[in-house]
Amino acid sequence: MKTIYLDHAATTPTDREVVAAMTPYFTDKFGNPSTLYGVGREAKAAIEEAREKVASLLGADPGEVFFTSGGTESDNQALVGIVYANEKKGNHLITCAIEHHAVLDTAEFLKRRGFEATILPVDKYGMVDPEDVRRAINGKTVLVSIMHANNEVGTVQPVAEIGKIAREAGVAFHTDAVQTFGHLPIDVNAMKIDLLSISGHKLYGPKGVGAIYIRKGTRIIPFMHGGGQESRRRAGTHNVPGIVGLGKAAEIAAVEMGSEEAHLSILRDELIASILERVEDVRLNGHPTERLPNNINVCIEGAEGEAMLLSLDMEGICVSSGSACTSGTLNPSHVLLAMGIPAEIAHGSLRVTLGRSTTKKEIDYLLEVLPPIVERLRKMSPLKRTR
Amino acid sequence: MYSEKVMEHFRNPRNVGEIENPDGVGEVGNPVCGDVMKITIRVNHDRIDDVKFQTLGCGAAIATSSMVTEMAMGKKLDEAMTISKQAVAEALDGLPPAKMHCSVLAADGLHAAIEDYRARQNRKEEQA
Ligand SMILES: Cc1ncc(COP(=O)(O)O)c(C=O)c1O
Protein backbone atom coordinates (compact mmCIF):
# COMPACT_ATOMS: atom_id res chain seq x y z
CA MET A 1 0.00 0.00 0.00
CA LYS A 2 1.27 3.41 -0.97
CA THR A 3 1.39 5.98 1.82
CA ILE A 4 -0.64 9.12 1.26
CA TYR A 5 1.03 11.67 3.47
CA LEU A 6 -1.33 14.52 4.35
CA ASP A 7 0.27 15.86 7.53
CA HIS A 8 2.67 18.46 6.12
CA ALA A 9 2.02 20.83 9.02
CA ALA A 10 3.67 18.26 11.28
CA THR A 11 6.68 17.86 9.05
CA THR A 12 7.63 17.63 5.39
CA PRO A 13 9.87 15.12 3.61
CA THR A 14 13.33 16.54 3.00
CA ASP A 15 13.65 17.48 -0.66
CA ARG A 16 16.15 15.25 -2.49
CA GLU A 17 17.91 18.32 -3.83
CA VAL A 18 18.26 19.54 -0.26
CA VAL A 19 19.77 16.22 0.81
CA ALA A 20 22.17 16.37 -2.14
CA ALA A 21 23.25 19.88 -1.17
CA MET A 22 23.82 18.80 2.44
CA THR A 23 25.70 15.56 1.86
CA PRO A 24 29.21 16.93 1.12
CA TYR A 25 29.13 18.88 4.38
CA PHE A 26 29.11 15.67 6.42
CA THR A 27 32.18 14.21 4.75
CA ASP A 28 34.47 16.08 2.33
CA LYS A 29 33.52 19.56 3.50
CA PHE A 30 33.38 18.71 7.19
CA GLY A 31 35.28 21.74 8.47
CA ASN A 32 34.35 23.88 11.44
CA PRO A 33 33.28 27.25 10.03
CA SER A 34 35.02 29.03 12.91
CA THR A 35 38.46 27.88 11.73
CA LEU A 36 40.77 29.67 9.35
CA TYR A 37 42.09 26.96 7.02
CA GLY A 38 40.57 25.75 3.77
CA VAL A 39 37.87 23.27 4.89
CA GLY A 40 36.80 25.71 7.61
CA ARG A 41 36.54 28.59 5.15
CA GLU A 42 34.58 26.37 2.80
CA ALA A 43 32.04 25.61 5.54
CA LYS A 44 31.91 29.26 6.56
CA ALA A 45 31.19 30.30 2.97
CA ALA A 46 28.41 27.70 2.81
CA ILE A 47 26.63 28.97 5.89
CA GLU A 48 26.93 32.57 4.71
CA GLU A 49 25.36 31.54 1.41
CA ALA A 50 22.53 29.85 3.30
CA ARG A 51 22.08 32.98 5.40
CA GLU A 52 21.68 35.08 2.27
CA LYS A 53 19.05 32.70 0.87
CA VAL A 54 17.02 32.78 4.07
CA ALA A 55 17.37 36.56 4.39
CA SER A 56 16.32 37.14 0.81
CA LEU A 57 13.06 35.24 1.38
CA LEU A 58 12.32 37.64 4.25
CA GLY A 59 13.41 40.86 2.64
CA ALA A 60 16.02 41.06 5.41
CA ASP A 61 19.71 41.78 5.62
CA PRO A 62 21.78 38.55 5.96
CA GLY A 63 23.31 40.02 9.11
CA GLU A 64 19.89 39.85 10.74
CA VAL A 65 19.48 36.08 10.33
CA PHE A 66 20.83 33.70 13.00
CA PHE A 67 20.74 29.92 12.79
CA THR A 68 19.21 27.88 15.60
CA SER A 69 18.14 24.31 16.27
CA GLY A 70 14.59 24.93 15.06
CA GLY A 71 11.31 26.69 15.60
CA THR A 72 11.11 25.90 19.28
CA GLU A 73 14.51 27.40 20.03
CA SER A 74 13.76 30.48 17.93
CA ASP A 75 10.50 31.07 19.80
CA ASN A 76 12.16 30.57 23.19
CA GLN A 77 15.02 32.85 22.19
CA ALA A 78 12.68 35.59 21.02
CA LEU A 79 10.57 35.69 24.16
CA VAL A 80 13.19 35.08 26.82
CA GLY A 81 15.84 37.12 25.01
CA ILE A 82 13.69 40.22 24.61
CA VAL A 83 12.09 40.14 28.01
CA TYR A 84 15.36 39.72 29.91
CA ALA A 85 17.13 42.35 27.80
CA ASN A 86 14.45 44.93 28.55
CA GLU A 87 13.96 44.49 32.28
CA LYS A 88 14.73 48.15 32.86
CA LYS A 89 12.06 49.21 30.39
CA GLY A 90 9.26 46.92 31.48
CA ASN A 91 8.07 43.46 32.38
CA HIS A 92 5.04 42.84 30.18
CA LEU A 93 4.55 40.79 27.04
CA ILE A 94 1.52 40.16 24.86
CA THR A 95 0.73 36.99 22.95
CA CYS A 96 -2.40 35.05 22.01
CA ALA A 97 -4.27 31.93 23.05
CA ILE A 98 -3.64 29.88 19.91
CA GLU A 99 0.15 30.17 19.72
CA HIS A 100 2.25 27.04 19.45
CA HIS A 101 3.29 25.68 22.85
CA ALA A 102 6.84 26.84 22.11
CA VAL A 103 5.51 30.38 22.63
CA LEU A 104 2.69 29.77 25.12
CA ASP A 105 4.71 27.62 27.49
CA THR A 106 7.61 30.09 27.34
CA ALA A 107 5.19 32.89 28.25
CA GLU A 108 3.95 30.75 31.16
CA PHE A 109 7.55 30.16 32.23
CA LEU A 110 8.21 33.90 32.19
CA LYS A 111 5.06 34.50 34.22
CA ARG A 112 6.33 32.15 36.88
CA ARG A 113 9.58 34.16 36.90
CA GLY A 114 7.62 37.31 37.77
CA PHE A 115 6.95 38.79 34.33
CA GLU A 116 3.45 39.68 33.20
CA ALA A 117 1.85 38.16 30.15
CA THR A 118 -1.41 39.08 28.44
CA ILE A 119 -2.81 36.17 26.47
CA LEU A 120 -5.19 37.69 23.93
CA PRO A 121 -8.31 35.80 22.88
CA VAL A 122 -9.17 34.94 19.27
CA ASP A 123 -12.52 35.02 17.50
CA LYS A 124 -14.37 31.93 16.28
CA TYR A 125 -12.14 31.82 13.20
CA GLY A 126 -8.97 31.89 15.28
CA MET A 127 -8.25 35.50 14.37
CA VAL A 128 -6.59 38.02 16.68
CA ASP A 129 -8.11 41.51 16.65
CA PRO A 130 -5.29 44.04 16.14
CA GLU A 131 -7.29 46.50 18.26
CA ASP A 132 -6.97 44.05 21.16
CA VAL A 133 -3.22 44.27 20.73
CA ARG A 134 -3.36 48.06 20.78
CA ARG A 135 -5.48 48.07 23.95
CA ALA A 136 -3.23 45.54 25.70
CA ILE A 137 -0.06 47.56 25.20
CA ASN A 138 0.91 49.55 28.29
CA GLY A 139 3.96 51.50 29.43
CA LYS A 140 5.60 48.28 30.63
CA THR A 141 5.11 46.26 27.44
CA VAL A 142 8.35 45.07 25.84
CA LEU A 143 7.14 42.44 23.36
CA VAL A 144 4.17 41.48 21.21
CA SER A 145 4.33 37.92 19.87
CA ILE A 146 1.59 36.85 17.45
CA MET A 147 2.09 33.93 15.08
CA HIS A 148 1.89 34.45 11.32
CA ALA A 149 -0.31 31.42 10.70
CA ASN A 150 -1.65 28.82 13.04
CA ASN A 151 -0.37 25.27 12.65
CA GLU A 152 -3.65 23.57 13.52
CA VAL A 153 -6.43 25.56 11.92
CA GLY A 154 -4.35 27.50 9.40
CA THR A 155 -5.71 30.96 10.19
CA VAL A 156 -3.37 33.67 8.89
CA GLN A 157 -3.12 36.61 11.28
CA PRO A 158 -3.12 40.28 10.25
CA VAL A 159 0.58 40.56 11.14
CA ALA A 160 1.18 43.72 9.09
CA GLU A 161 -1.49 45.56 11.07
CA ILE A 162 -0.22 44.20 14.37
CA GLY A 163 3.35 45.09 13.40
CA LYS A 164 2.29 48.65 12.68
CA ILE A 165 0.59 48.97 16.06
CA ALA A 166 3.61 47.58 17.91
CA ARG A 167 6.02 49.80 15.96
CA GLU A 168 3.97 52.91 16.72
CA ALA A 169 4.03 52.00 20.41
CA GLY A 170 7.78 51.35 20.31
CA VAL A 171 7.32 47.70 21.26
CA ALA A 172 9.26 44.83 19.64
CA PHE A 173 7.12 42.53 17.49
CA HIS A 174 7.86 38.81 17.13
CA THR A 175 6.02 36.44 14.83
CA ASP A 176 6.26 32.67 14.72
CA ALA A 177 6.41 32.10 10.96
CA VAL A 178 7.23 28.40 11.19
CA GLN A 179 4.14 27.51 9.13
CA THR A 180 4.50 30.31 6.58
CA PHE A 181 8.20 30.78 5.82
CA GLY A 182 8.69 29.41 2.32
CA HIS A 183 4.95 29.05 1.84
CA LEU A 184 3.56 32.60 1.96
CA PRO A 185 5.31 35.86 1.05
CA ILE A 186 6.95 37.61 3.99
CA ASP A 187 8.54 41.04 4.07
CA VAL A 188 9.86 41.92 7.51
CA ASN A 189 10.05 45.61 6.64
CA ALA A 190 6.60 46.00 5.12
CA MET A 191 5.13 43.91 7.95
CA LYS A 192 7.17 45.75 10.60
CA ILE A 193 8.43 42.51 12.10
CA ASP A 194 11.35 42.73 14.55
CA LEU A 195 11.79 39.04 15.28
CA LEU A 196 10.66 35.99 13.35
CA SER A 197 10.94 32.22 13.90
CA ILE A 198 11.72 29.70 11.16
CA SER A 199 11.96 25.90 11.20
CA GLY A 200 13.70 23.93 8.45
CA HIS A 201 11.56 20.81 8.44
CA LYS A 202 8.34 22.60 7.55
CA LEU A 203 9.62 23.66 4.14
CA TYR A 204 11.20 20.44 2.89
CA GLY A 205 14.43 21.12 4.79
CA PRO A 206 15.99 19.00 7.52
CA LYS A 207 14.74 18.64 11.09
CA GLY A 208 16.62 20.17 14.00
CA VAL A 209 17.65 23.35 12.22
CA GLY A 210 15.94 26.70 12.08
CA ALA A 211 16.61 30.38 12.19
CA ILE A 212 15.59 33.55 13.93
CA TYR A 213 15.42 36.91 12.25
CA ILE A 214 16.38 39.72 14.62
CA ARG A 215 16.06 43.26 13.32
CA LYS A 216 19.27 45.24 13.56
CA GLY A 217 19.34 47.34 16.74
CA THR A 218 16.95 45.08 18.69
CA ARG A 219 17.91 44.72 22.36
CA ILE A 220 18.11 40.99 23.06
CA ILE A 221 20.20 38.71 25.22
CA PRO A 222 21.53 35.45 23.82
CA PHE A 223 20.01 32.16 24.81
CA MET A 224 23.13 30.08 24.30
CA HIS A 225 26.43 31.08 25.87
CA GLY A 226 29.79 29.73 24.83
CA GLY A 227 31.79 30.26 21.65
CA GLY A 228 31.28 33.49 19.79
CA GLN A 229 29.36 32.02 16.86
CA GLU A 230 26.55 33.89 15.08
CA SER A 231 27.92 37.30 16.08
CA ARG A 232 27.76 36.19 19.75
CA ARG A 233 24.01 35.75 19.39
CA ARG A 234 23.97 31.96 19.34
CA ALA A 235 26.93 30.01 20.67
CA GLY A 236 27.66 26.47 19.52
CA THR A 237 29.46 24.94 16.56
CA HIS A 238 27.26 25.37 13.53
CA ASN A 239 25.12 22.52 12.24
CA VAL A 240 26.68 23.07 8.84
CA PRO A 241 24.84 20.37 6.85
CA GLY A 242 21.55 21.42 8.44
CA ILE A 243 22.12 25.09 7.73
CA VAL A 244 23.10 24.34 4.13
CA GLY A 245 19.90 22.28 3.87
CA LEU A 246 17.76 25.10 5.23
CA GLY A 247 19.38 27.50 2.75
CA LYS A 248 18.72 25.14 -0.14
CA ALA A 249 15.11 24.65 1.01
CA ALA A 250 14.65 28.43 1.10
CA GLU A 251 16.16 28.74 -2.38
CA ILE A 252 13.74 26.12 -3.77
CA ALA A 253 10.80 27.69 -1.93
CA ALA A 254 11.56 31.08 -3.45
CA VAL A 255 10.99 29.52 -6.88
CA GLU A 256 8.12 27.16 -6.01
CA MET A 257 6.13 29.27 -3.56
CA GLY A 258 3.83 31.10 -5.93
CA SER A 259 2.71 28.14 -8.02
CA GLU A 260 2.53 25.90 -4.97
CA GLU A 261 0.21 28.31 -3.18
CA ALA A 262 -2.08 28.48 -6.23
CA HIS A 263 -2.10 24.70 -6.74
CA LEU A 264 -2.67 23.85 -3.08
CA SER A 265 -5.37 26.40 -2.39
CA ILE A 266 -7.44 24.95 -5.24
CA LEU A 267 -7.06 21.42 -3.87
CA ARG A 268 -7.78 22.73 -0.38
CA ASP A 269 -11.02 24.42 -1.37
CA GLU A 270 -12.16 21.38 -3.34
CA LEU A 271 -11.45 19.11 -0.41
CA ILE A 272 -13.26 21.36 2.07
CA ALA A 273 -16.31 21.65 -0.19
CA SER A 274 -16.41 17.91 -0.84
CA ILE A 275 -16.10 16.90 2.81
CA LEU A 276 -18.89 19.28 3.76
CA GLU A 277 -20.98 17.85 0.95
CA ARG A 278 -20.32 14.15 1.52
CA VAL A 279 -20.35 13.95 5.31
CA GLU A 280 -23.21 15.27 7.44
CA ASP A 281 -22.68 17.41 10.52
CA VAL A 282 -19.24 18.68 9.68
CA ARG A 283 -17.94 22.16 10.39
CA LEU A 284 -14.87 23.88 9.07
CA ASN A 285 -12.43 25.16 11.68
CA GLY A 286 -10.39 28.26 11.04
CA HIS A 287 -10.96 31.14 8.69
CA PRO A 288 -12.80 30.44 5.41
CA THR A 289 -10.40 32.54 3.31
CA GLU A 290 -7.55 33.84 5.47
CA ARG A 291 -5.97 30.42 5.84
CA LEU A 292 -2.85 28.53 4.88
CA PRO A 293 -3.11 27.23 1.31
CA ASN A 294 -2.53 23.66 2.49
CA ASN A 295 -4.73 23.51 5.60
CA ILE A 296 -8.06 21.71 6.00
CA ASN A 297 -9.38 21.37 9.54
CA VAL A 298 -12.87 20.09 10.29
CA CYS A 299 -14.88 18.80 13.22
CA ILE A 300 -16.92 15.73 12.39
CA GLU A 301 -19.66 15.28 14.94
CA GLY A 302 -20.19 11.88 16.48
CA ALA A 303 -16.84 10.39 15.46
CA GLU A 304 -13.70 10.61 17.58
CA GLY A 305 -10.51 11.96 16.03
CA GLU A 306 -8.07 9.24 17.00
CA ALA A 307 -10.43 6.53 15.81
CA MET A 308 -10.71 8.34 12.44
CA LEU A 309 -6.95 8.75 12.32
CA LEU A 310 -6.35 5.03 12.96
CA SER A 311 -8.95 4.10 10.37
CA LEU A 312 -7.36 6.37 7.78
CA ASP A 313 -3.95 4.95 8.66
CA MET A 314 -5.30 1.52 7.81
CA GLU A 315 -5.93 2.96 4.33
CA GLY A 316 -2.39 4.33 4.21
CA ILE A 317 -3.46 7.94 4.82
CA CYS A 318 -1.59 10.07 7.39
CA VAL A 319 -3.52 12.96 8.99
CA SER A 320 -3.80 14.43 12.49
CA SER A 321 -6.42 15.43 15.05
CA GLY A 322 -6.89 17.86 17.93
CA SER A 323 -8.99 15.37 19.89
CA ALA A 324 -8.17 14.94 23.57
CA CYS A 325 -7.62 11.24 22.91
CA THR A 326 -4.68 11.97 20.57
CA SER A 327 -2.85 14.30 22.92
CA GLY A 328 -0.50 12.98 25.57
CA THR A 329 -2.14 15.31 28.08
CA LEU A 330 -5.67 14.12 27.21
CA ASN A 331 -6.76 17.74 26.81
CA PRO A 332 -8.45 18.79 23.59
CA SER A 333 -6.50 21.17 21.37
CA HIS A 334 -6.03 24.54 23.10
CA VAL A 335 -6.50 26.16 19.70
CA LEU A 336 -9.97 24.71 19.11
CA LEU A 337 -11.03 25.50 22.70
CA ALA A 338 -9.79 29.10 22.37
CA MET A 339 -11.96 29.45 19.27
CA GLY A 340 -14.98 28.59 21.41
CA ILE A 341 -15.41 25.06 20.10
CA PRO A 342 -16.85 22.82 22.85
CA ALA A 343 -14.66 19.89 23.96
CA GLU A 344 -17.15 17.32 22.65
CA ILE A 345 -17.03 18.86 19.18
CA ALA A 346 -13.23 19.20 19.27
CA HIS A 347 -13.31 15.45 19.93
CA GLY A 348 -14.12 14.91 16.25
CA SER A 349 -11.46 17.19 14.82
CA LEU A 350 -9.41 16.19 11.81
CA ARG A 351 -6.55 18.13 10.24
CA VAL A 352 -5.41 17.43 6.70
CA THR A 353 -2.39 19.39 5.49
CA LEU A 354 -1.38 19.14 1.86
CA GLY A 355 2.11 19.37 0.45
CA ARG A 356 4.08 20.05 -2.68
CA SER A 357 3.60 16.50 -3.97
CA THR A 358 -0.10 16.16 -3.12
CA THR A 359 -2.20 15.17 -6.11
CA LYS A 360 -5.88 15.38 -6.95
CA LYS A 361 -5.88 11.58 -6.99
CA GLU A 362 -4.75 11.44 -3.38
CA ILE A 363 -7.46 13.87 -2.36
CA ASP A 364 -10.04 11.84 -4.24
CA TYR A 365 -8.91 8.70 -2.42
CA LEU A 366 -9.30 10.43 0.94
CA LEU A 367 -12.77 11.56 -0.10
CA GLU A 368 -13.65 8.02 -1.08
CA VAL A 369 -12.60 6.37 2.18
CA LEU A 370 -13.55 9.04 4.73
CA PRO A 371 -17.37 8.90 4.52
CA PRO A 372 -17.59 5.13 5.22
CA ILE A 373 -15.10 5.48 8.08
CA VAL A 374 -17.23 8.20 9.68
CA GLU A 375 -20.35 6.14 9.05
CA ARG A 376 -18.84 3.06 10.76
CA LEU A 377 -17.73 5.03 13.83
CA ARG A 378 -21.04 6.84 14.13
CA LYS A 379 -22.88 3.52 14.01
CA MET A 380 -20.74 2.34 16.92
CA SER A 381 -21.56 5.42 19.00
CA PRO A 382 -24.20 5.40 21.76
CA LEU A 383 -25.06 9.03 21.09
CA LYS A 384 -27.96 9.55 18.76
CA ARG A 385 -27.36 12.52 16.56
CA THR A 386 -30.32 14.77 16.04
CA ARG A 387 -30.29 14.38 12.27
CA MET B 1 1.84 2.41 19.69
CA TYR B 2 -1.02 -0.08 19.96
CA SER B 3 -0.56 -3.85 20.14
CA GLU B 4 -1.69 -5.96 17.19
CA LYS B 5 -4.50 -7.28 19.41
CA VAL B 6 -5.83 -3.77 20.07
CA MET B 7 -5.76 -3.02 16.35
CA GLU B 8 -7.49 -6.30 15.59
CA HIS B 9 -10.34 -5.48 17.98
CA PHE B 10 -10.48 -1.94 16.61
CA ARG B 11 -10.77 -3.25 13.05
CA ASN B 12 -13.25 -6.00 13.92
CA PRO B 13 -15.00 -5.07 17.14
CA ARG B 14 -17.09 -7.90 18.67
CA ASN B 15 -20.65 -7.44 19.89
CA VAL B 16 -21.30 -3.94 18.62
CA GLY B 17 -24.81 -2.62 19.04
CA GLU B 18 -27.67 -2.47 21.48
CA ILE B 19 -29.79 -5.30 22.86
CA GLU B 20 -33.49 -4.58 22.56
CA ASN B 21 -35.28 -4.52 25.91
CA PRO B 22 -32.12 -5.36 27.78
CA ASP B 23 -32.04 -6.70 31.34
CA GLY B 24 -29.35 -4.22 32.33
CA VAL B 25 -27.85 -1.05 30.91
CA GLY B 26 -24.55 0.56 31.84
CA GLU B 27 -23.85 4.05 30.57
CA VAL B 28 -20.53 5.59 31.49
CA GLY B 29 -18.71 8.71 30.44
CA ASN B 30 -15.07 9.49 30.61
CA PRO B 31 -14.37 12.77 32.36
CA VAL B 32 -10.75 12.58 31.24
CA CYS B 33 -11.29 12.98 27.53
CA GLY B 34 -15.02 12.96 26.93
CA ASP B 35 -15.68 9.45 25.66
CA VAL B 36 -19.00 7.75 26.19
CA MET B 37 -19.92 4.09 26.33
CA LYS B 38 -23.09 2.09 26.68
CA ILE B 39 -23.28 -1.63 27.49
CA THR B 40 -26.50 -3.62 27.36
CA ILE B 41 -26.84 -7.14 28.76
CA ARG B 42 -29.29 -10.01 28.61
CA VAL B 43 -29.24 -12.17 31.76
CA ASN B 44 -30.47 -15.73 32.10
CA HIS B 45 -30.18 -17.68 35.36
CA ASP B 46 -27.62 -15.28 36.71
CA ARG B 47 -25.50 -15.64 33.62
CA ILE B 48 -24.74 -13.10 30.86
CA ASP B 49 -26.43 -14.59 27.83
CA ASP B 50 -25.70 -11.67 25.56
CA VAL B 51 -23.83 -8.41 25.80
CA LYS B 52 -23.39 -5.57 23.35
CA PHE B 53 -21.58 -2.26 23.42
CA GLN B 54 -21.65 1.16 21.81
CA THR B 55 -18.68 3.48 22.21
CA LEU B 56 -17.75 6.94 21.04
CA GLY B 57 -14.07 7.16 21.71
CA CYS B 58 -10.52 6.43 20.69
CA GLY B 59 -9.11 3.21 19.28
CA ALA B 60 -8.30 1.92 22.76
CA ALA B 61 -11.82 2.72 23.99
CA ILE B 62 -13.34 0.74 21.13
CA ALA B 63 -10.91 -2.17 21.54
CA THR B 64 -11.37 -2.38 25.33
CA SER B 65 -15.16 -2.22 24.95
CA SER B 66 -15.02 -5.02 22.44
CA MET B 67 -12.71 -7.08 24.65
CA VAL B 68 -14.79 -6.62 27.79
CA THR B 69 -17.90 -7.90 26.01
CA GLU B 70 -15.97 -10.94 24.80
CA MET B 71 -14.70 -11.61 28.31
CA ALA B 72 -18.13 -11.17 29.91
CA MET B 73 -20.10 -13.25 27.41
CA GLY B 74 -21.50 -16.38 29.11
CA LYS B 75 -20.03 -15.56 32.50
CA LYS B 76 -21.85 -15.72 35.85
CA LEU B 77 -22.66 -12.21 37.05
CA ASP B 78 -20.39 -12.54 40.10
CA GLU B 79 -17.56 -13.62 37.85
CA ALA B 80 -18.18 -10.81 35.36
CA MET B 81 -18.11 -8.30 38.21
CA THR B 82 -14.51 -9.31 38.90
CA ILE B 83 -13.30 -8.46 35.38
CA SER B 84 -10.87 -5.63 36.07
CA LYS B 85 -9.44 -2.92 33.90
CA GLN B 86 -6.04 -4.62 34.24
CA ALA B 87 -7.49 -7.89 33.00
CA VAL B 88 -9.00 -6.14 29.97
CA ALA B 89 -5.72 -4.39 29.19
CA GLU B 90 -3.74 -7.62 29.61
CA ALA B 91 -6.11 -9.52 27.35
CA LEU B 92 -5.26 -6.93 24.67
CA ASP B 93 -1.51 -7.46 25.21
CA GLY B 94 -1.28 -4.17 27.09
CA LEU B 95 -2.18 -0.53 26.47
CA PRO B 96 0.01 2.56 26.30
CA PRO B 97 0.09 4.22 29.76
CA ALA B 98 -1.90 7.25 28.55
CA LYS B 99 -4.64 4.87 27.41
CA MET B 100 -5.16 2.88 30.60
CA HIS B 101 -8.11 5.07 31.52
CA CYS B 102 -9.97 3.81 28.45
CA SER B 103 -9.96 0.29 29.92
CA VAL B 104 -11.42 1.74 33.12
CA LEU B 105 -14.36 2.92 31.06
CA ALA B 106 -14.92 -0.53 29.58
CA ALA B 107 -14.78 -2.36 32.93
CA ASP B 108 -16.96 0.31 34.57
CA GLY B 109 -19.51 0.08 31.77
CA LEU B 110 -19.87 -3.67 32.25
CA HIS B 111 -20.11 -3.38 36.02
CA ALA B 112 -22.68 -0.60 35.71
CA ALA B 113 -24.82 -2.81 33.45
CA ILE B 114 -24.71 -5.67 35.98
CA GLU B 115 -25.52 -3.33 38.84
CA ASP B 116 -28.41 -1.94 36.85
CA TYR B 117 -29.70 -5.47 36.32
CA ARG B 118 -29.43 -6.21 40.03
CA ALA B 119 -31.17 -2.97 40.97
CA ARG B 120 -34.01 -3.86 38.63
CA GLN B 121 -34.27 -7.34 40.23
CA ASN B 122 -34.44 -5.78 43.69
CA ARG B 123 -37.22 -3.45 42.61
CA LYS B 124 -39.15 -6.40 41.15
CA GLU B 125 -38.78 -8.34 44.40
CA GLU B 126 -39.93 -5.34 46.42
CA GLN B 127 -42.97 -4.98 44.21
CA ALA B 128 -43.78 -8.68 44.46
C1 LIG C 1 3.75 27.26 14.62
C2 LIG C 1 4.88 26.41 15.09
N1 LIG C 1 5.81 26.93 15.91
C3 LIG C 1 6.86 26.21 16.35
C4 LIG C 1 7.04 24.90 15.97
C5 LIG C 1 8.22 24.15 16.50
O1 LIG C 1 9.21 24.00 15.52
P1 LIG C 1 10.33 22.89 15.66
O2 LIG C 1 9.66 21.59 15.42
O3 LIG C 1 11.34 23.20 14.61
O4 LIG C 1 10.90 22.99 17.02
C6 LIG C 1 6.10 24.31 15.12
C7 LIG C 1 6.23 22.91 14.68
O5 LIG C 1 5.82 21.97 15.28
C8 LIG C 1 4.99 25.09 14.67
O6 LIG C 1 4.06 24.56 13.87
Ligand code: FES
Ligand atom coordinates in the same frame (compact mmCIF):
# COMPACT_ATOMS: atom_id res chain seq x y z
S1 FES D 1 -11.19 7.20 25.21
FE1 FES D 1 -10.14 9.11 25.00
S2 FES D 1 -8.17 8.43 25.12
FE2 FES D 1 -9.25 6.59 24.95
